Amino acid sequence: MSKPLGKTGEFFKRRDEWRKHPMLSNQLRHATPGLGIAIVAFGIYLVGEAAYDRFFQPSTSAHSHSNSH
Template sequence: MPGPLYRDPWAKREAWRSHYIFSSRNYLRHGLPGFGIASVAFAAYVIYDDFFASKPTHSAGHGEHH
């Protein structure tokens, strides 16, 4: 006896759910495009600002307010 004689009429319409684009692994890889580049750029900016940017010196206690 062959398999069941019925066929799911919605199978074609539901096939997209099992496509590899909608897998959880793909969501993790491509969920936040540009996040890696943005985090590297932000880290470079913070390092530059902390170590290389000239900072004005503030002398405390002179009563000058700017």
């Protein structure tokens, strides 16, 4: 089914074994707990704020009253 690795494939396979070491896998996830949830929550906040600003734009007459007394 698959062709044999040969000398070159075995060389690279041995060279890449360090990437599968348990100390190196999922370290970012364990180092930053809750970061994924925080990014999703912040994204929802940004979308909600953009939608709110689009639907409830302040009227232009509200800004003109602050200059005249």
